[in-house]
Amino acid sequence: MNKLSTFDLGSTNIKTNLGGIYENRFILDNESDTFGAETLEFEGNTYFFNRGNFNKEFTKANKEIEIPLLYAIGKEGLEGNINSILHLPASQFSMRQQIVDRLQGKTFKFKVNGIDSEITFDKVGILKEGFAAFYSLPKRNNGLIAIVDIGGRTTDVFTFVNGKEEKETSIPVGTMNYFKIIADRLNSKGENRKIEDIFKLIDNGLIDLNDYRDTTDGIGSLIINEIKIEVENLKDYSIKLCGGGADYFKDIFRDKYKNVEVLNNNLLSNVAGSHFIGKAKGLD
Template sequence: MSKEIKSTIIDLGNINVKFIGDNKGKFSSKITNDYQSYEEGFQRIEYNGTKTYIGIGELSREFNKADRDYMAQLLYGIGKANTADTTETNLTLLLPIIQMKNKAKLVAALKEKTFNFKFNREDRSIKINDLLVLPEGYASYYSLDIEDRKGDVCILDIGSRTINICVLENGKIAKTNTIKLGSFDFYSKIKAIENAKGEDFTEEDVQRLIDNGLIKIESKQYIEFLGDILNLVKPYVNLKTYNTIFTGGTSLMLKDYITKLPLSKFKIHQNAETSNVDGALEAAKKVWSNGNKQQ
């Protein structure tokens, strides 16, 4: 009997990377290749002679995830998700719905490739046996309970750079779309307001400063941002006619205002931040338990 290949799920998010394997968790998408005099104090990956430090530096401004310099984050995520004795894995990645046309780039770069790298101080060698790429938003459908999957469902996956719309009618996809708007745009607006007062903040600073009370956000600013989201969604789907599931990290940021919307049937996903990786894990089980291999 051939041994079962492990499955690793990685969501290369714009603000956080989420992962599931032997372990489950997340880490900041900030990276830097700048020299650090005390490298042992940082999480790091070394690949092809380049050291990349994780959790410090800057977020990527590249919108297209397949064109982003993602390798350090991916290998670090695989390292975090799996035990040191893991030598091969099937891998599931996620792309915004509108970027699924770039799936082939990821397949060519990763499928059936072996990667030798240093995870902090440990030498690792992992082969990506097979690769599954799923659309964000739709992946969350597989994380829903049976009751929430019934009838006509609209999943609104509100992330840091995109809103992924996935409409399913009786379990079948009826329409999908991606809108370029997310919490990063909100942070950019707040940054501009604060810097007009003489500050010198970046988008990376904003949420930390909000959490620490150094930037005060008024309710009307969140309400206006939610209004912007709904106005952009409106041409694609009438939310009043669907069981609407709000998910993604930005839906948690706006939860106090989403819950007051005049919709007939809606909810915020109970695991909104991880619904895509949770659903991707269930979808991957269905694919690989049947012995299928992605083309």
């Protein structure tokens, strides 16, 4: 088993370097039958996953990170002692020690879907979202590259020149803003929709996003305009899109710029890149 494991606790999904992608919403329910459900049992409580609302808290360090993290660890079958890397938006990186202090050197006992697990975090590192994704690129040391990581609550942008970091910025706009506008439009027509509904309906092909092209273009243009405040000549860069919003906004980027690519496994780019960095630092 690899000693190093990396996790991206996104606003809508939990991602792991082993390829796992799990929906990041759950409820605390100590009364319901757990048969057939996705559950985490921890510290005397039972959490049901794929239920309830996404956590809208903007600051990741203020979230219950232990709950989705332990759930993902159990789903991946990890146990024993591990080194781990997690991620924060660039604008919240100063809060990284709070997360390290909650995990490093600590042992957690829990059950996922009824199976006992025990994990000890030996070393815990934190990397910036988007920065880590750069290191998932097979070719990254030549030319001008802009990583645009469109997540649930933030879009994190890093530019590199011949492999060296040049600029960074974090924009407080992401897919949740997009889903919220779509939900509001449906509700204005008499429906009763929440952000969680929109995520599910899009994921299952029950919403045609062509009907919301103006909304897509509006959010995409907002993101681009915010990027240009920090990166004036974005057209000079090879733009690499990743994160959950990459597939939604790729067309608006391609309408404005020639050299735009959605990364392969764009949801997993941060965990893949941070795993590369962790191995280089001897954490594996």
